[in-house]
Amino acid sequence: MPHTPSRLTPPRPWSPLTDLQWHVLSPYVLPRAPQGRRTDLRARMDAIFHLASTPGEPWKNLPAHHGRPDTVSRFFRRLTHNGLWHRLLEALADCAPNHPLRQIEYLICRATRRAARLGGMRLLLLIRQLGLRTALNGPPWLLPDPLLSEMLSRARLPPAPRTRLQLAAAKSHLRSIAALARAALGRTRIPRTVRLAWP
Numbered sequence: 001m002p003h004t005p006s007r008l009t010p011p012r013p014w015s016p017l018t019d020l021q022w023h024v025l026s027p028y029v030l031p032r033a034p035q036g037r038r039t040d041l042r043a044r045m046d047a048i049f050h051l052a053s054t055p056g057e058p059w060k061n062l063p064a065h066h067g068r069p070d071t072v073s074r075f076f077r078r079l080t081h082n083g084l085w086h087r088l089l090e091a092l093a094d095c096a097p098n099h100p101l102r103q104i105e106y107l108i109c110r111a112t113r114r115a116a117r118l119g120g121m122r123l124l125l126l127i128r129q130l131g132l133r134t135a136l137n138g139p140p141w142l143l144p145d146p147l148l149s150e151m152l153s154r155a156r157l158p159p160a161p162r163t164r165l166q167l168a169a170a171k172s173h174l175r176s177i178a179a180l181a182r183a184a185l186g187r188t189r190i191p192r193t194v195r196l197a198w199p
Helices: 019-032 041-052 069-081 084-094 100-114 116-130 146-153 164-185 192-197
Strands: none
Touching: 019 041, 019 069, 019 084, 019 100, 041 069, 041 100, 069 084, 069 116, 084 100, 084 116, 100 116, 116 146, 146 164
16 A cells, blocks of 8 residues: 555534435444344444544543443444444545545544554554554654655665774764664554643
């Protein structure tokens, strides 16, 4: 998948899914939803999007009219493990600017942030490839960069130095590669304040 230019999705306040939005979203949710009760899928997606649009809110703060927080949280984890957010991001990359799925792009990106730990490196790589920066759970320069790691793996080491000038150049080259490797790994811990300040 080619790398596309990075962009931020304009914020939109949460509102319940419209019939049209649910109509375009449901084909992605239905095959990935757990078996059993499927009558309240729309309500659960509304609950996920509601909480996702409120930065830093824990599941326990989900408004009571959305149902039990642990039930919605469990549903969210199952959808994540079943690849819902991966598939929705791919669909967003393929759909036209006026497609109804675009109306909830911001909510999808915000929910994807909550799925970052569960989605792992595969989800992070997909977000970077699609250029949907709003789906990243922190500033891109602080997160691991698999694309940079791949580029570094192909970097050639300088030839063995024979003079002092060549030795100085080789040391400088190796310091640069080490700095890029640290950048590719990202920060092990990003402060919560930085995550919440990220748009």
